[in-house]
Amino acid sequence: MTDDLERTLDALIRDVPDFPQPGVVFKDITPLLADHDGFSAVVEALADAGRDPAGNVVVDKVVGMEARGFILAAPVALALRTGFVPVRKAGKLPGSTHAVSYALEYGEATLEVHQDAISAGDRVLLVDDVLATGGTAAATRELVEQSGGEVVGFAVLIELGFLDGRSALDGLPLHVIKAV
Template sequence: MRSLDEVLKDGIRDISDYPQAGVVFKDITPLLADHGGFSQVVEALAAFGRDADGTVVVDKVVGIEARGFILAAPVALALGAGFVPVRKKGKLPAATYEESYELEYGEATIEVHQDAFEPGDRVLVIDDVLATGGTVEACLRLVRRCGAEVAGTAVLIELSFLPGRDRLAAERVEALVTV
């Protein structure tokens, strides 16, 4: 069996100048198409929802739109936990809480259903990439606003040349690979 490092190296490719000139996009579609590799990544992310003895310590797993959904839903299944989507504004049908955050050029808003969590739920937040940290920071505010407790955040890729980790310095943030 390949090591997790090999799976990540083989499954994440760089696409230059996407979605705009000067950006190097981290494409995870080869990883997702590799059943064995994808399974290893799901298990590695799920480990952040367990204690040192392997006991599950989270009640819900949050996935941030859109690629975070792809990773978080199977992690929730692996942990026997519920899955909660955090979506872009206007995509959820019931009453929501929303949080806005700054982007490089402008602002964005994410939402979660007001009844997504029970008070005291322990939550693992999953996303594909940690870049500037704005999206994750807004998500953590939403989780806490709902009365839940953030157990940690796990990402597939951390971009070390951007300030995401610094922005989230007070939080438990884990990454499978840092570039």
Template sequence: MTQSPAVAGLEDALALIADVPDFPEPGVLFKDITPLLADHTALALVVEALAAPARDTTGTPVVDKVLGMESRGFILGAPVALALGVGFVPVRKAGKLPRPTYAVSYALEYGEATLEVHRDALEPGERVLLVDDVLATGGTAKATIDLVEKCGASVHAVAMLMELGFLPGRETIGSVPLTTLLTV
């Protein structure tokens, strides 16, 4: 696993993530990112840190698109795409996209979920950065990797705001380079 490159002030920005005990149910410690999102400086630092894995050593973007997974991946991924000067592609829950899609279903601990992407969202050969807020079991990230491959594109890297280190997300996504800004 790769941690974020040293960014001045990033630690203070990440400290804005609030712990909410017993939400959404007793025994769960929810990580609320809304205070971080509400702080312009903190959000700008996080966006730059999430964009870093998609740049070469000179700072030049090496990806063609950023994909954000529903729904907080939209909040983080769109400004990352702007920072990189590339397009943004939303990966949605089933039935939310209006044109022909590719779909991938994956197991959850309580059932199954399906993610979709427009069939024309990516061109064969494009390189993409996946962005989301939390890597837990890795099911959402792995399904998105599979969608990218169905489009004929490739995943350059995955950038996550947080990783739940006690869950097997890293193992689930395999050898795809992973950058996380905070491991909890």
């Protein structure tokens, strides 16, 4: 990460204590999203995870997890000139879905993806805003694999290192913009 991007992120990501419940410090990225230059820089930095060292795109799809992952993954897909696939909470997608239930840092959840969203052999980049315990990323990886796709990496804006979420990724290449 460049010094300019680091300063931008420090200025535009704010901590909100005790949200959504006591003891949790929420990383609010809405000021970053409202800043064109900062948002653009983050999209490009995340998209780098879908390119090889020569700059060639090495993924077929970008998958974003509900809800803030959508905000980041969709423009990353556009930057990479690939398709975007949303992974949603249970009951939000029409049609046939694959589903995976998993534990969150403060509860449980079920994620779903359309069965026809990812084709066999698709190379997939996962994109989300925060890596906490790794449960959402691991569940999303499982959904992609149920669909016949191959997850080639996970790009995340913020890693909460003290929660050791990367241990849940089972060796999946991880591209972190900001570690805290």
